[in-house]
Amino acid sequence: MLGETEPQWLSEEVKTGTTIIAIEFNGGVVLGSDSRVSAGESVVNRVMNKLSPLHDKIYCALSGSAADAQTIAEAVNYQLDVHSMEIGEDPKVRSGATLVRNISYKYKEELSAHLIVAGWDKKDGGQVFATLNGLLTRQPFAVGGSGSSYVYGFVDAEYRKGMSKEECQQFVVNTLSLAMNRDGSSGGVAYLVTIDEHNTEEKVILGNDLPTFFDQ
Amino acid sequence: MEKHYTDSKVKGVSTGTTILAAIFDGGVVIGSDSRASIGGDYVSSKTINKVIQVHDRIFCCIAGSLADAQAVTKAAKSHLSFHSVQMESPPLVVAAASVLKDLCYKNKEELQAGFMTAGWDRKNGPQVYVVALGGMLLNQQVTIGGSGSTYIYGYVDAKYKPNMTREECVQFATNALALAMGRDNVSGGVVHLVVITEKGVEHVVVPGDKLPQFHDE
Numbered sequence: 528m529l530g531e532t533e534p535q536w537l538s539e540e541v542k543t544g545t546t547i548i549a550i551e552f553n554g555g556v557v558l559g560s561d562s563r564v565s566a567g568e569s570v571v572n573r574v575m576n577k578l579s580p581l582h583d584k585i586y587c588a589l590s591g592s593a594a595d596a597q598t599i600a601e602a603v604n605y606q607l608d609v610h611s612m613e614i615g616e617d618p619k620v621r622s623g624a625t626l627v628r629n630i631s632y633k634y635k636e637e638l639s640a641h642l643i644v645a646g647w648d649k650k651d652g653g654q655v656f657a658t659l660n661g662l663l664t665r666q667p668f669a670v671g672g673s674g675s676s677y678v679y680g681f682v683d684a685e686y687r688k689g690m691s692k693e694e695c696q697q698f699v700v701n702t703l704s705l706a707m708n709r710d711g712s713s714g715g716v717a718y719l720v721t722i723d724e725h726n727t728e729e730k731v732i733l734g735n736d737l738p739t740f741f742d743q
Numbered sequence: 744m745e746k747h748y749t750d751s752k753v754k755g756v757s758t759g760t761t762i763l764a765a766i767f768d769g770g771v772v773i774g775s776d777s778r779a780s781i782g783g784d785y786v787s788s789k790t791i792n793k794v795i796q797v798h799d800r801i802f803c804c805i806a807g808s809l810a811d812a813q814a815v816t817k818a819a820k821s822h823l824s825f826h827s828v829q830m831e832s833p834p835l836v837v838a839a840a841s842v843l844k845d846l847c848y849k850n851k852e853e854l855q856a857g858f859m860t861a862g863w864d865r866k867n868g869p870q871v872y873v874v875a876l877g878g879m880l881l882n883q884q885v886t887i888g889g890s891g892s893t894y895i896y897g898y899v900d901a902k903y904k905p906n907m908t909r910e911e912c913v914q915f916a917t918n919a920l921a922l923a924m925g926r927d928n929v930s931g932g933v934v935h936l937v938v939i940t941e942k943g944v945e946h947v948v949v950p951g952d953k954l955p956q957f958h959d960e
Contacts, residue, residue: 676893676894677893677894677896677897678896678897678898679894679897679922679926680894680895680896680897680898680899680919680922680923681895681897681898681900682897683898683922683925683926683957684898684902684918684922684957685901701901702897705896705897705900705901706897708900709896709900740900740901741903741904741905742900
């Protein structure tokens with residue numbers, strides 16, 4: 528129609544402006560994410576689970592462009608399935624992270640997504656890998672997404688080596704809650720995945736059950 | 744990749760800084776880092792004090808172009824001393840904050856800075872005011888500013904408690920500034936703190952080697 532422009536969100540790329548975190552404990556890993564997907568100023572999905580399985584005991588956390596991140600995760604899920612059939616056993620976390628890194632590096636000009644890969648395997652236990660921009664680095668914990676800037680100080684101060692599984696889960700929930708309060712592109716509910724030798728547990732923490740802080 | 748939009752890319756001014764002010768039981772702490780940089784490439788001063796005194800018990804910090812900071816605080820100081828002579832009493836903290844707010848609002852096109860005022864007066868005790876970009880005046884218990892502040896929002900939200908003791912608050916401010924300086928490449932140097940209470944004003948400087956160490960990954 529004459530003089531009418533379409534809403535901004537129709538032409539905006541869909542981003543998972545996000546907060547994601549993964550942390551290793553003795554015997555496994557905990558991954559966490561928020562659930563907001565935005566296109567410009569509009570929230571197009573307020574309950575998206577950004578923790579995507581690559582294999583039974585390897586998960587990745589998605590951030591950046593939603594399409595790019597999902598595509599990488601699905602491609603690596605397929606490649607890991609093939610690889611695990613070839614070797615006849617469960618794949619190593621490092622293998623999953625390497626496959627993600629290979630795609631991120633080869634297509635770094637076209638893609639804009641950052642995936643954190645974390646999981647458990649019998650050789651090295653719980654491991655967290657960051658694959659930002661096509662590098663591959665193992666870290667005790669990793670944060671990512673637009674909301675992560677606000678919580679660098681908090682995670683630097685609060686992380687200690689040798690935390691238990693429950694302490695790690697609480698650390699992840701606190702970090703997500705702080706980031707979701709400050710980052711306009713993060714919000715909704717918190718998804719948590721805990722992976723150890725015996726099982727993989729997925730959990731959702733609804734908005735009003737998240738920890739609150741002094742000014743709320 | 745999400746582009747992290749730092750202040751220093753807007754209008755070419757150097758907002759490379761971390762500033763903080765927090766109220767405790769009986770007073771207020773205001774502090775900053777000490778690095779002055781040109782565009783993130785060159786550190787022009789390692790030991791500049793960004794906490795500026797505008798009256799006996801009123802201090803302010805400015806995140807923004809250091810030239811703007813000096814010009815604006817000079818104007819504010821002279822306004823305030825005239826005001827205090829007229830009123831025949833020390834100015835209220837809100838008066839100092841309003842002076843800064845007026846300067847910021849009237850010159851909003853040219854200035855690109857965030858202002859923070861902290862002090863103690865007889866009427867309302869310890870107070871912290873922040874002038875947001877554009878001229879809105881807000882009264883808060885704790886506030887942070889500058890490019891380094893994005894990294895410590897989570898820490899400040901989690902760790903600030905109303906009615907801390909003076910020692911707890913000084914430790915909180917030192918930790919927060921040290922964490923920000925650890926992540927922001929245009930903040931650094933030493934931590935300058937000023938502790939203001941009814942009794943007076945105390946400067947605390949925490950040199951680089953005495954800053955708290957955190958897990959570094």
